[in-house]
Amino acid sequence: xxxxxxxxxxxxxxxxxxxxxxxxxxxxxxxxxxxxxxxxxxxxxxxxxxxxxxxxxxxxxxxxxxxxxxxxxxxxxxxxxxxxxxxxxxxxxxxxxxxxxxxxxxxxxxxxxxxxxxxxxxxxxxxxxxxxxxxxxxxxxxxxxxxxxxxxxxxxxxxxxxxxxxxxxxxxxxxxxxxxxxxxxxxxxxxxxxxxxxxxxxxxxxxxxxxxxxxxxxxxxxxxxxxxxxxxxxxxxxxxxxxxxxxxxxxxxxxxxxxxxxxxxxxxxxxxxxxxxxxxxxxxx
Numbered sequence: 001x002x003x004x005x006x007x008x009x010x011x012x013x014x015x016x017x018x019x020x021x022x023x024x025x026x027x028x029x030x031x032x033x034x035x036x037x038x039x040x041x042x043x044x045x046x047x048x049x050x051x052x053x054x055x056x057x058x059x060x061x062x063x064x065x066x067x068x069x070x071x072x073x074x075x076x077x078x079x080x081x082x083x084x085x086x087x088x089x090x091x092x093x094x095x096x097x098x099x100x101x102x103x104x105x106x107x108x109x110x111x112x113x114x115x116x117x118x119x120x121x122x123x124x125x126x127x128x129x130x131x132x133x134x135x136x137x138x139x140x141x142x143x144x145x146x147x148x149x150x151x152x153x154x155x156x157x158x159x160x161x162x163x164x165x166x167x168x169x170x171x172x173x174x175x176x177x178x179x180x181x182x183x184x185x186x187x188x189x190x191x192x193x194x195x196x197x198x199x200x201x202x203x204x205x206x207x208x209x210x211x212x213x214x215x216x217x218x219x220x221x222x223x224x225x226x227x228x229x230x231x232x233x234x235x236x237x238x239x240x241x242x243x244x245x246x247x248x249x250x251x252x253x254x255x256x257x258x259x260x261x262x263x264x265x266x267x268x269x270x271x272x273x274x275x276x277x278x279x280x281x282x283x284x285x
Contacts, residue, residue: 004188015232016183016192018080018261028262035091035269036105043097045090046137051129052122056109059126060086061137062093063102068138070102071145071283073178074127074159078150078265081119082111082197092147095271099280102139104130108155112197116186116208123155124162128169145176145219145283149265153182154210157240160221161213177221178279181233181264184240185209188232211243220250222282224267224275226259233261252278 003009014020039045039062047060064070073096077089086107093103108114108122127144134141148156160177164170183189186205189198206212221244225237237253244251254274256264267273271280 004191007188012188012191012232013193015230016189016194018230021228021230022260022262025262028266029088031266032091032269033088035094036088039090039093039097043093045093049129051126054109054122056107056114057122057126058086058107059104059130060090061102061104061130062090062097063137064097064100068102069134069140070100070138071143072102072104072130072134072139073145073147073279073283074104074106074123074130074156074174075268076106076108076123076146076148076152076155076159078148078152079110080194081116081151089152092268094269095273095276096280099271099284101280101283102137112199115204116198116200117204119155120158120208123159124167127159127173128167131169131173141170141173142175143283144174145178145279146174147178147268147279148182149180149268150182150261153179154184154186157182157184157210158208158213160219161210161215172217172219174219176219176282178275178282179221179223179237179240180267180275181225181229181237181261182240183233184236185211211240214243214247214249216247216249218244218247218249220252220282222252222254222275222278224254224256224264224278226261226264227255227257228260229264230261252282254278
């Protein structure tokens with residue numbers, strides 16, 4: 001019996017379980033964690049900046065040398081919405097800060113304790129906090145960008161499609177999206193075993209799916225994914241990139257033929273990787 005597209009339940013569960021394809025992601029996760037520690041040795045930074053009242057609502061910000069105002073990349077970490085945090089997620093600074101780009105690594109609450117709509121609210125409030133206090137870090141509020149990998153790419157995409165004026169911020173706060181290998185459409189996620197800890201209902205899944213909020217006037221996007229990934233994760237990136245383009249929005253697609261899901265995440269470490277070259281070009285105009 002098919003559950004979604006041509007997948008039965010067991011196959012769909014495997015499509016949303018990275019362990020079904022990459023049994024040991026630790027080498028790449030360790031690489032990112034080590035680079036996050038290195039970033040705090042290399043750059044000026046401020047850690048544990050509170051953007052709300054909850055203990056999880058913290059961010060670290062990494063700053064270039066000299067005088068701003070700096071463009072800012074707001075980075076949402078991956079971890080299937082239930083693992084990792086800002087302390088392992090400062091690694092994009094290694095590629096971006098030397099290019100004159102500030103990086104904010106966000107912390108937010110995790111499943112199963114927190115529901116996904118809370119996480120979305122948290123990352124949006126973090127962006128608004130950074131906007132409100134931009135002068136403290138010499139940030140250019142006209143050049144805020146959202147980025148993320150895996151589940152963090154999903155959260156970053158919802159920063160890009162947000163109605164910022166309705167949320168109390170400046171219209172079009174986010175000027176670009178840099179998204180690697182995200183599960184953007186939540187309907188198959190809801191139907192998979194991941195919903196054992198996400199607790200999504202049909203309506204919430206629809207509201208938190210970026211495809212349902214696409215419209216003219218959204219920012220440019222860079223989507224990248226690997227040929228060594230699960231079929232559904234490849235389809236998810238292609239689908240959202242196509243949706244972006246169908247609304248006349250600037251979009252760049254980068255297919256990394258030989259990379260698995262976790263290797264795609266490490267692309268944020270390398271300023272000469274194809275995704276980061278595209279990201280820096282997008283940010284610096």
